[in-house]
Amino acid sequence: MDQKQRLAKILELLEEKKKLSQIEIAEFFSISKDTARRDILLLAESNLVERYRGGITLPYTKAKIEKYTERLITHAPEKERLAKLAITRFMKNNMTIMLDVSTTVNFIAQHIRQEHILLVTHSIDNALACSQTNEKNRIFLLGGFFNPASHMLAGPSIVEQLDQFEFDVAFIGALGINSTGIFYSELDDLYMKKRMIQNARKVCLLVDSSKVNQTSSFKLDFNGIDCIITTTPFPNEIEKVLSTHNIEVIYEKEGGMK
Numbered sequence: 001m002d003q004k005q006r007l008a009k010i011l012e013l014l015e016e017k018k019k020l021s022q023i024e025i026a027e028f029f030s031i032s033k034d035t036a037r038r039d040i041l042l043l044a045e046s047n048l049v050e051r052y053r054g055g056i057t058l059p060y061t062k063a064k065i066e067k068y069t070e071r072l073i074t075h076a077p078e079k080e081r082l083a084k085l086a087i088t089r090f091m092k093n094n095m096t097i098m099l100d101v102s103t104t105v106n107f108i109a110q111h112i113r114q115e116h117i118l119l120v121t122h123s124i125d126n127a128l129a130c131s132q133t134n135e136k137n138r139i140f141l142l143g144g145f146f147n148p149a150s151h152m153l154a155g156p157s158i159v160e161q162l163d164q165f166e167f168d169v170a171f172i173g174a175l176g177i178n179s180t181g182i183f184y185s186e187l188d189d190l191y192m193k194k195r196m197i198q199n200a201r202k203v204c205l206l207v208d209s210s211k212v213n214q215t216s217s218f219k220l221d222f223n224g225i226d227c228i229i230t231t232t233p234f235p236n237e238i239e240k241v242l243s244t245h246n247i248e249v250i251y252e253k254e255g256g257m258k
Helices: 003-017 022-029 033-046 060-075 076-090 105-111 126-130 156-162 187-198 236-242
Strands: 019-021 050-052 055-056 096-099 118-120 138-141 143-146 152-154 168-173 175-178 181-184 200-206 218-220 227-230 246-252
Touching: 003 019, 003 022, 003 033, 003 055, 019 022, 022 033, 022 055, 033 050, 033 055, 076 105, 076 200, 076 227, 076 246, 096 105, 105 126, 105 168, 118 126, 126 138, 143 187, 152 187, 156 187, 168 187, 181 187, 187 200, 187 218
Parallel strands: 096 118, 096 168, 118 138, 168 200, 200 227, 227 246
Antiparallel strands: 019 055, 050 055, 143 152, 175 181, 181 218
16 A cells, blocks of 8 residues: 555544544554654645644544534534524514524524515624524624534624614524523623623523533523523523523424414
């Protein structure tokens, strides 16, 4: 096996295992550690792998993009039902709407039938989906640094641009929710959510059943949230907190709303 064939096989193995050590490569191909090291250097210089001490992993952006793609299809029927209910309950013609970066909110973008709406988003996927639903609507794509992990634009410029709008409704998503608050994995995302809430007359949070009692690094409190649409009743401790904040909870069940 020549080097070109070996490099192709290394990439195949990496797709399967996500991580390979220099020793594993040497043993698998019956080559010296020096030869394995040279293969690793060549792959890294071509930006086909990420190096760590003693081995390689999938490129950071590739792994993140695949993770985002997986989220798009996870619980997809449930997310789609939540989105359709949100549209029915809260969206009307001639509104200014904020669509957050969220795989659930993306289903809203796919199903909008109302007209003469200004749709504001920092999600590439939302903008593309909205462009295919109704040509009578306008789309404003907020500008900033591109984040390949979630197909969104982010940064201080987004926060500043959000102050230019007054939203009739802001539809937002979350990584998780418990009795202490709503969770996100990135600080930039948290700052943007706060500004969306500040500039919206109504804020609707969409969370599928997998998000309950999930947490992450950054937490948003419940202040400013008007409504939560979900599919499964929350545990009592969450219900009590939501009640004290006067947050309306709407349960979407297959075949009808509760």
